Amino acid sequence: EAGVTQSPTHLIKTRGQQATLRCSPISGHTSVYWYQQALGLGLQFLLWYDEGEERNRGNFPPRFSGRQFPNYSSELNVNALELEDSALYLCASSFDSAGNTEAFFGQGTRLTVV
Amino acid sequence: QKEVEQDPGPLSVPEGAIVSLNCTYSNSAFQYFMWYRQYSRKGPELLMYTYSSGNKEDGRFTAQVDKSSKYISLFIRDSQPSDSATYLCAMRVNTGNQFYFGTGTSLTVIP
Numbered sequence: 001e002a003g004v005t006q007s008p009t010h011l012i013k014t015r016g017q018q019a020t021l022r023c024s025p026i027s028g029h030t031s032v033y034w035y036q037q038a039l040g041l042g043l044q045f046l047l048w049y050d051e052g053e054e055r056n057r058g059n060f061p062p063r064f065s066g067r068q069f070p071n072y073s074s075e076l077n078v079n080a081l082e083l084e085d086s087a088l089y090l091c092a093s094s095f096d097s098a099g100n101t102e103a104f105f106g107q108g109t110r111l112t113v114v
Numbered sequence: 115q116k117e118v119e120q121d122p123g124p125l126s127v128p129e130g131a132i133v134s135l136n137c138t139y140s141n142s143a144f145q146y147f148m149w150y151r152q153y154s155r156k157g158p159e160l161l162m163y164t165y166s167s168g169n170k171e172d173g174r175f176t177a178q179v180d181k182s183s184k185y186i187s188l189f190i191r192d193s194q195p196s197d198s199a200t201y202l203c204a205m206r207v208n209t210g211n212q213f214y215f216g217t218g219t220s221l222t223v224i225p
Contacts, residue, residue, distance in 0.1 A: 004157075006157075033212070033213065035215075041217070042202070042215060042216065042217030042218050043158075043202070043215045043218075045212065045213075045215075048212050055212070056212055088155070090157055090158070092213075101146040101163070101165075101206060101208070102146075102148055102160055102163045103148075103160075103204070103213055104160060105150070105157035105158045105159070105160075106157050107156055107157040108156070108157045110155070
Protein backbone atom coordinates (compact mmCIF):
# COMPACT_ATOMS: atom_id res chain seq x y z
CA GLU A 1 0.00 0.00 0.00
CA ALA A 2 1.37 3.39 -0.97
CA GLY A 3 2.14 5.81 1.81
CA VAL A 4 1.64 9.55 1.86
CA THR A 5 3.18 11.06 -1.25
CA GLN A 6 4.26 14.64 -1.69
CA SER A 7 5.34 16.53 -4.76
CA PRO A 8 7.60 18.04 -5.75
CA THR A 9 10.47 16.75 -3.62
CA HIS A 10 12.38 19.98 -4.02
CA LEU A 11 11.23 23.42 -5.08
CA ILE A 12 13.28 26.55 -5.62
CA LYS A 13 11.49 29.87 -5.90
CA THR A 14 12.47 33.50 -5.81
CA ARG A 15 11.21 35.94 -3.24
CA GLY A 16 7.73 37.25 -4.07
CA GLN A 17 6.72 34.24 -6.16
CA GLN A 18 4.04 31.69 -5.33
CA ALA A 19 4.64 28.04 -4.44
CA THR A 20 2.20 25.15 -4.73
CA LEU A 21 2.86 21.93 -2.84
CA ARG A 22 0.82 18.78 -3.27
CA CYS A 23 -0.03 15.85 -1.02
CA SER A 24 -1.77 12.54 -1.67
CA PRO A 25 -2.87 10.82 1.55
CA ILE A 26 -2.84 7.09 2.19
CA SER A 27 -5.76 5.51 0.37
CA GLY A 28 -8.88 5.78 2.52
CA HIS A 29 -7.50 8.51 4.79
CA THR A 30 -9.72 11.56 4.95
CA SER A 31 -7.67 13.93 7.13
CA VAL A 32 -4.63 15.82 5.87
CA TYR A 33 -2.31 17.93 8.00
CA TRP A 34 0.37 20.34 6.83
CA TYR A 35 3.43 21.25 8.89
CA GLN A 36 6.42 23.52 8.37
CA GLN A 37 9.80 22.40 9.68
CA ALA A 38 12.50 25.02 9.39
CA LEU A 39 16.10 23.83 9.69
CA GLY A 40 16.85 22.74 13.24
CA LEU A 41 13.34 23.56 14.47
CA GLY A 42 10.33 21.48 15.42
CA LEU A 43 7.13 20.91 13.49
CA GLN A 44 5.00 24.02 13.20
CA PHE A 45 1.33 23.25 12.53
CA LEU A 46 0.00 24.98 9.42
CA LEU A 47 -3.36 23.56 8.35
CA TRP A 48 -5.71 20.65 8.92
CA TYR A 49 -8.29 19.45 6.40
CA ASP A 50 -10.87 16.77 6.97
CA GLU A 51 -13.57 15.67 4.55
CA GLY A 52 -12.84 18.63 2.32
CA GLU A 53 -13.14 21.29 5.00
CA GLU A 54 -10.53 23.31 6.84
CA ARG A 55 -10.74 22.26 10.50
CA ASN A 56 -8.01 24.40 11.97
CA ARG A 57 -5.05 26.52 11.03
CA GLY A 58 -1.89 27.39 12.89
CA ASN A 59 -0.41 30.79 13.62
CA PHE A 60 0.66 31.61 10.07
CA PRO A 61 -0.22 34.61 7.89
CA PRO A 62 -3.05 34.36 5.34
CA ARG A 63 -0.59 34.01 2.46
CA PHE A 64 -0.38 30.36 3.57
CA SER A 65 -3.52 28.69 2.30
CA GLY A 66 -4.68 25.40 0.95
CA ARG A 67 -7.52 23.15 0.05
CA GLN A 68 -8.58 19.54 0.03
CA PHE A 69 -10.06 17.96 -3.05
CA PRO A 70 -12.93 15.43 -3.26
CA ASN A 71 -10.39 12.59 -3.55
CA TYR A 72 -8.86 13.84 -0.24
CA SER A 73 -5.62 14.97 -1.83
CA SER A 74 -4.51 18.40 -0.74
CA GLU A 75 -2.64 21.43 -1.94
CA LEU A 76 -0.71 24.01 0.06
CA ASN A 77 -0.20 27.41 -1.51
CA VAL A 78 2.27 29.97 -0.27
CA ASN A 79 1.95 33.42 -1.82
CA ALA A 80 4.42 36.30 -1.80
CA LEU A 81 7.28 34.03 -0.76
CA GLU A 82 9.75 35.33 1.79
CA LEU A 83 13.25 34.05 2.49
CA GLU A 84 12.15 32.72 5.88
CA ASP A 85 9.60 30.46 4.18
CA SER A 86 12.51 28.19 3.25
CA ALA A 87 11.79 24.94 5.08
CA LEU A 88 10.73 21.32 4.78
CA TYR A 89 6.96 21.16 4.35
CA LEU A 90 5.47 17.94 5.62
CA CYS A 91 2.07 16.48 4.95
CA ALA A 92 0.49 13.83 7.16
CA SER A 93 -2.74 11.87 6.85
CA SER A 94 -4.99 9.97 9.23
CA PHE A 95 -8.29 8.10 9.10
CA ASP A 96 -10.19 9.62 11.99
CA SER A 97 -13.63 8.36 11.03
CA ALA A 98 -12.37 4.79 11.46
CA GLY A 99 -11.25 5.55 14.97
CA ASN A 100 -7.60 5.42 14.01
CA THR A 101 -5.60 8.08 15.72
CA GLU A 102 -2.10 7.84 14.28
CA ALA A 103 -0.84 10.19 11.60
CA PHE A 104 1.48 9.06 8.83
CA PHE A 105 3.88 11.45 7.15
CA GLY A 106 5.16 11.91 3.65
CA GLN A 107 8.80 12.61 2.88
CA GLY A 108 8.21 16.32 2.53
CA THR A 109 8.82 19.05 0.01
CA ARG A 110 11.94 21.09 0.58
CA LEU A 111 11.18 24.66 -0.41
CA THR A 112 14.07 27.03 -0.93
CA VAL A 113 13.37 30.72 -1.44
CA VAL A 114 16.22 32.72 -2.93
CA GLN B 115 3.08 27.18 28.55
CA LYS B 116 3.49 24.89 25.57
CA GLU B 117 1.11 21.96 25.24
CA VAL B 118 4.02 19.52 24.88
CA GLU B 119 7.56 19.94 26.18
CA GLN B 120 10.50 17.87 24.97
CA ASP B 121 14.18 18.29 25.76
CA PRO B 122 15.88 18.96 22.40
CA GLY B 123 19.17 17.39 23.50
CA PRO B 124 21.41 16.62 21.72
CA LEU B 125 21.83 13.25 23.36
CA SER B 126 24.92 11.17 22.61
CA VAL B 127 25.30 7.57 23.83
CA PRO B 128 27.63 4.64 23.13
CA GLU B 129 26.35 1.70 21.09
CA GLY B 130 24.50 -0.79 23.26
CA ALA B 131 23.33 1.76 25.83
CA ILE B 132 19.76 2.12 27.01
CA VAL B 133 18.28 5.41 25.85
CA SER B 134 15.46 7.24 27.61
CA LEU B 135 13.56 9.96 25.76
CA ASN B 136 10.89 11.96 27.52
CA CYS B 137 8.03 14.41 27.01
CA THR B 138 5.80 16.23 29.44
CA TYR B 139 2.44 17.73 28.64
CA SER B 140 -0.07 20.09 30.20
CA ASN B 141 -3.43 18.96 28.79
CA SER B 142 -4.86 16.19 30.95
CA ALA B 143 -7.35 15.36 28.19
CA PHE B 144 -4.65 13.84 25.96
CA GLN B 145 -5.37 10.13 25.53
CA TYR B 146 -3.39 9.05 22.48
CA PHE B 147 0.39 9.17 22.44
CA MET B 148 2.82 8.56 19.60
CA TRP B 149 6.55 8.50 19.02
CA TYR B 150 8.06 9.28 15.65
CA ARG B 151 11.61 8.87 14.38
CA GLN B 152 12.93 11.35 11.84
CA TYR B 153 16.15 10.86 9.96
CA SER B 154 17.88 13.93 8.60
CA ARG B 155 15.97 15.60 5.75
CA LYS B 156 13.27 12.90 5.78
CA GLY B 157 9.67 12.76 6.94
CA PRO B 158 8.87 11.44 10.45
CA GLU B 159 8.18 7.71 10.68
CA LEU B 160 5.68 6.36 13.22
CA LEU B 161 7.47 4.16 15.76
CA MET B 162 5.05 3.57 18.61
CA TYR B 163 1.45 4.35 19.39
CA THR B 164 -0.13 3.98 22.84
CA TYR B 165 -3.48 4.70 24.39
CA SER B 166 -3.81 5.97 27.96
CA SER B 167 -1.46 4.88 30.75
CA GLY B 168 0.86 1.89 30.80
CA ASN B 169 3.66 0.33 28.80
CA LYS B 170 3.87 -0.97 25.26
CA GLU B 171 6.81 -2.93 23.93
CA ASP B 172 7.89 -3.48 20.32
CA GLY B 173 11.25 -5.12 19.87
CA ARG B 174 13.93 -2.88 21.33
CA PHE B 175 11.46 -0.05 21.89
CA THR B 176 9.20 0.49 24.92
CA ALA B 177 6.73 3.34 25.19
CA GLN B 178 5.55 4.33 28.64
CA VAL B 179 2.72 6.66 29.59
CA ASP B 180 2.12 8.07 33.07
CA LYS B 181 -1.04 10.14 32.86
CA SER B 182 -1.00 11.04 36.55
CA SER B 183 2.34 12.80 36.03
CA LYS B 184 1.56 13.91 32.46
CA TYR B 185 4.78 12.27 31.33
CA ILE B 186 5.62 9.91 28.51
CA SER B 187 8.84 8.09 27.74
CA LEU B 188 10.42 6.07 24.96
CA PHE B 189 13.11 3.58 25.93
CA ILE B 190 15.50 2.12 23.37
CA ARG B 191 17.41 -0.97 24.47
CA ASP B 192 20.70 -2.07 22.92
CA SER B 193 20.92 1.15 20.94
CA GLN B 194 22.44 0.96 17.47
CA PRO B 195 24.11 3.59 15.27
CA SER B 196 21.09 3.27 12.98
CA ASP B 197 18.96 4.66 15.84
CA SER B 198 20.72 8.01 15.39
CA ALA B 199 17.87 10.35 14.48
CA THR B 200 15.52 12.94 15.94
CA TYR B 201 12.69 11.50 18.02
CA LEU B 202 9.40 13.38 18.22
CA CYS B 203 6.59 12.75 20.67
CA ALA B 204 3.02 13.53 19.65
CA MET B 205 -0.35 13.37 21.33
CA ARG B 206 -3.99 14.16 20.79
CA VAL B 207 -7.21 14.18 22.76
CA ASN B 208 -9.19 12.00 20.39
CA THR B 209 -9.98 11.44 16.75
CA GLY B 210 -11.23 14.65 15.29
CA ASN B 211 -8.73 16.69 17.24
CA GLN B 212 -5.42 17.96 16.03
CA PHE B 213 -2.03 16.54 16.94
CA TYR B 214 0.41 18.26 19.25
CA PHE B 215 4.10 17.58 18.73
CA GLY B 216 7.17 18.01 20.87
CA THR B 217 10.12 19.81 19.31
CA GLY B 218 12.12 16.58 19.03
CA THR B 219 15.23 15.14 20.72
CA SER B 220 18.33 14.61 18.61
CA LEU B 221 20.01 11.27 19.39
CA THR B 222 23.43 10.08 18.26
CA VAL B 223 24.56 6.52 18.96
CA ILE B 224 28.34 6.25 18.75
CA PRO B 225 29.79 2.96 17.45
